[in-house]
Amino acid sequence: MTNNYTVVLIIPTGIGASIGGYAGDGLPVARAIAQICDRLITHPNVLNGAQLYWNLPNALYVEGYGLDKFAAGCWGLKPVHQNRVGLILDAGIEPDLRLRHLQAADATRATLGLNLTDYVLTDAPLNVELRSAPSGASWGTIGNPDSLLRAAEVLIKQGKANAIAVVARFPDDGSSDALQAYRHGQGVDPLAGAEAVISHLIVRTFQIPCAHAPALSPLPLDPDLSPRSAAEELGYTFLPCVLVGLSRAPQFLTSSPISPSPEDIWARDIDAIVVPASACGGSALLSLSQLPVQIIAVAENQTTMEVYPEALGMKAIRVKSYLEALGVLVTHRAGISMDSLRPSLSSLRCLL
DSSP: OOOOOEEEOOOOSSSOOTSSSSSSHHHHHHHHTTTTSEEEEEEHHHHHHBBBOOOOEEEEEEHHHHHHHHHHTTEEEESOOOOOEEEEEEEEEEEHHHHHHHHHHHHHHHHHOOOOOOOOEOOSSEEHHHHHHOOOOOOEEEEHHHHHHHHHHHHHHHOSSSSEEEEEEOOOOOTOHHHHHTTTTSSSSSSSSHHHHHHHHHHHHHHEEEEEEEEEEOOOOOOOOOGGGGGSSSSSSSSSHHHHHHHTTTTSSOOOOOOOOOHHHHOEEEEEEEEEETBSSSHHHHTTTSSSSSEEEEESSOOOOOBGGGGGGGEEEEEESSSHHHHHHHHHHHHGGGGGGSSOOOOOOOOO
């Protein structure tokens, strides 16, 4: 048994979350929660902020498919001091834009001391296409998934990489209504769903950490840009935060080791999970809801989904904001009944 208080923070990608659905704007929530728990488990959508990032020593950066497998009890998480990160570049990226990403990768080596392998160029363009569902959620497809997997295999076998960063060329559609709404803080990230497909494929196939940064042409200046989208306007690449996250992302334990380390984390070690109240249908939450885990559902973080905990029979504490969620976490960690913090406290009643 461990006494480490462990919290999972989930803000699903591509569903227009009003907090955490843009360019790393879920990071302040993660920073706050990290101050009141021993271990915070969250995913790249929360921690990635293009060229902005924040070092959270007690946060574990876990890709979405890996998080689902972890929550289901199939995989464990093994914290590490350092990963050897391999970089895949889509053959569809133009030479100048490719060079920008290589220079960003070199900058993280020289300035941040990250351990990167040599890179691999895919043997065919990945041909990413973007789609949106009737609900408004974004998704996408990869035209050449085998090319992506071959590149990852080279990095793992020849480069000895144990984490993979992918940069795929995404379609430029600067005038689309969806992108304009996103830049103004009012819509769904049109890239997020396709990004998830890319990282899911590698994690499912190779069982190592992976995250993705899209390659895009710079957009024209917009004086009405939302602060929540502004991190993606800082330069030519979103790669730095991905490399930083992967540099210490936990490795996956795909089976229970004979001699487990006390630092290993399994689903049974989770104390609480924090999610948007309208997005409770995800695989990780459905799995963790079967365990004695405190579910905290935040109403203020609205999404395009309408899947509430009560409709799924989940016992959750509904709170208005992340500020209130922080108070619930502190109370839960301290083992204090929330009723005792309210002005009215009813007397005990006889059950028989």
